[in-house]
Amino acid sequence: MKQHPPRLAQRLFSWYCRNHLHESILGDLDEQFYQNLDKYGLLRAKWNYWLEVLRFVNRFTLKRERFYKSYHPYSYGMLKNTIISSLRFFRKHLGFTTINIFGLTLGLSSFLLIILFVQHEQSFDQFHANKEEVYRVNFAYQDNAGNTTALVNSPPALAPGICGKFPELDKISRLRYTMNCILAREEVQYYESKGYYADSLFLEVLPFEMQIGDPATALDQPNSIVITESLARKYFNDPEPLGATLHFNGATPLKVTGVLADLPSNSHLDFDFLISFSNYIVPEGYASDLSSWSWLGFLTYVSLKPETDPQRFEASLTQHFRDLNPEAENHLLPIVQSVPDIYLGSSGMSDDLASPIRTGNRLNVKALFLVAMLILLIAGFNFSNLSQALSVNRTRTVGVLKVLGAEKKSIIVQLLTESLLLTFGCLLLAVSFVLLIFPYISQYMGWQFDLDWAAMLGVLPVLLLAGVLIGILAGLYPALRLAKRDIMASLKGTTSIWNRSPFQFKYLLLTLQFAMSIGLICATFVMTKQINYLRNTNTGYQAESVVLIKMLPEDMSRFFELYKEQLATEPSVMDVSRSERVVGEPWPFSVIRKVGEDPELSKRIFFNQVDYDYFATLDIPMHSGRSFSLDHLNDPTQAIVINKTAVEYLGLEDPIGQQVHFFELDGPRTIVGVVEDFNYTSLHQEIGPAAVMLPFIDLEFMYVRFDQGQIASQVALLEDTWESIAGSIPLQWSFLDEGLADLYQTEQKLSGMIQFFSLLAIVLACLGLYGMVSFALSQRIKEVGLRKVLGATHSSLYMLFVRTYFFQSLVAMILVIPIIHSLLSAWLEDYAYRVNIGWWIYPAATCLLVAMILMTISMQIVKTAKVNPTELLRYE
């Protein structure tokens, strides 16, 4: 046997020396070995070889360089080369590339849109410089029976009462809603509904941006008004009307002492003007005054000293209330809520005044965010699937690259670069697309914010991250597979590099995508069902053909009788009435107890002040007893009508004629009638125990029921009649049912978005599937030919390709049911009146998906199956 140099030593050398010197040194070593072998024998030669190998470790041999001249993958030349070869590849597979780019762009655009919306929802009240220190004091009221109502409101005595008493308290300020009012400058007069009476400190507690005027003093003087810039333009046609005068409700002159920049769209408070608090006079007939600690009719904002724990402040406030009124302990519980939390965190609380406060819903935001992520995932999966499928065509290219000396690493880098470039191209397209369509989309969705650069910059990191992730994840797997492949097999390019096991990566992705589509279809189903239910549920009253008129309480008391009398003579007018609260708005509550019962047993009850004919006007049937009537002279002070729920609630056997104490201060009232339950607020809330009585204060809302079908043609007479009796005072009217539809605006918006984006997701899924199937067919075209030659029928071929998708849809359905069911149940929980989800929707949604799948792929399969097998087999 011929002696050989020590192989281990050779390997050691090859391991540490990997540059151009390797070959010649190893040659020299071997040559020396054979010399030594002749001279000294094997052992010495081997020993010497080992020693030399160890001595050769130096900076020349250790230097890592390539055998050939290699360029950095991101050098100009290589990048150019990568781009050119990618573009050639794309051009060669134009159809698939278009699908790929289109799908990803669509997905990224939707993602971007939703993220913009979510970002806006979460940005509420973040613009206040002192947002960490400002809180609103809400109150929860608990009656003796343990019923709790959480309100955003607080009593008027709170702010002056605790000011200076707590060391952690910095500033405190109250707001009182002005209700609907008229502002006038000479002849220019409008109804305004977005205003508050505000304590002088208000603009320091919540420092809204002020254009002119001093926030510290603007509201100090009585008869001051601070208006927003757009209101200034509306009345004065001048953005800086400092010192000008506006007349409030036709009487009080107010001096403009400041102009605010228009409130940002992400402020939970949404007002146009602030009037000095000293102008607020408690209306006549109210049972409370400004020293009340229990009248929850105000909004209180506090700014605490930095580093104060709001929990501790809340605790000391609770203690304060306990000290104040020991016997009524636990009845009013203060809740301190940080201002940035108000918008999304107040969905369980109602506003006793129905003042213009924007509220969002955290769950909706989460749901949308989830949809955004799902869409991104679907788009990413599609992109990844198609890239992977397309990469099959690259085997030969990669083989040639390898023959020419490309290393694994450079191939991986090149393929990844291509994938990233494509992703970022799509990202750019998506951003420009969103910029282009944003105005239309936001109008369609009812979004009330503008797309500005700040918003775009805010989502940029997320977007870039998404782009990088998609680019790398989609590119990495095919790149690794291709780079690792044997050169000869790559060059032959005959066998597929993907095995056909059903647990392949891309089938997993496809199944997940199906699962998401099924989930989104289900969500769309249920949401649409719920919203239709809300719209069509019998509320217990008829809002059609009813016109709602809002007026100032003073005008109401001056003109109502005359107006009603004149309208009643018109044949098309059926009934006219008025009330304190309009249906749909939450009712205030008070306490009620049977005469003779312990005042401690008083129960909470919702109430409304209404006029004669109220039930007739809104077409609410009486259950028993009678409605208020002019024939009974004592009705205004001694009669009360309760709803059916209240009968059970109060435990009344035979309610008609029973005497109750309502409001404590009031004398006993007789229950004269029981009215059928009707849903006086929105369907979010259950019908509570409610009572109505004739008015003891001036009312704001008036209803006119017209004969059915005549409403559109007859509304003009409302204005004419009004003008003849009230002169220049404007009339503000609307159709009641239209206003009620706004109650479900949030739901409608959400459902609109979910529907829109679900549709998009399904389109994306089908698009991806289309690409996949076209690709699979082109890969298996010879198989189809062979099968046909061997006697396969069209239908058996069809089934061959379709059955995988059936199976996957089934798996997807099973995967998705638990997740989507719990999500939808959580969403429905928000509604007192809700639909059943129903188990049938899951198979139904799956069937729908399968139908979509079949529609997408059938044409292609049939087309392929119909071709003459000789043509298919001639493929090469």
Next chain:
Amino acid sequence: MRLHLGEFEEVVLLLVAVHHEDAYGLSIRNSIEEKLNRKVTLSSVHTALYRLEEKGFLESEVGGVTKERGGRRKRLFKITSLGKEALEASRASRDLLWSLIPKISFEGL
């Protein structure tokens, strides 16, 4: 450019010139051993060669496959004009110093 040569470097450089067209690591090592009767390792010769190449005194190309080398090519070195200059400078400085030695210095040695 520093034209200074170390002693071993100079020997290697000279031998590259000696082995015209056949100057590679092992041949130079063998010459050193045979002609100068000095024991050197292959790796030190190689290192010197690379250092000289780095300095620009040598250039190399590959070629000359033989069976004993396992089919591997040799790295053949050739002296450059810079290398020649360096050798000449070294020799000149030595000559200069030789010429400066007074005869008396070696007397009696």
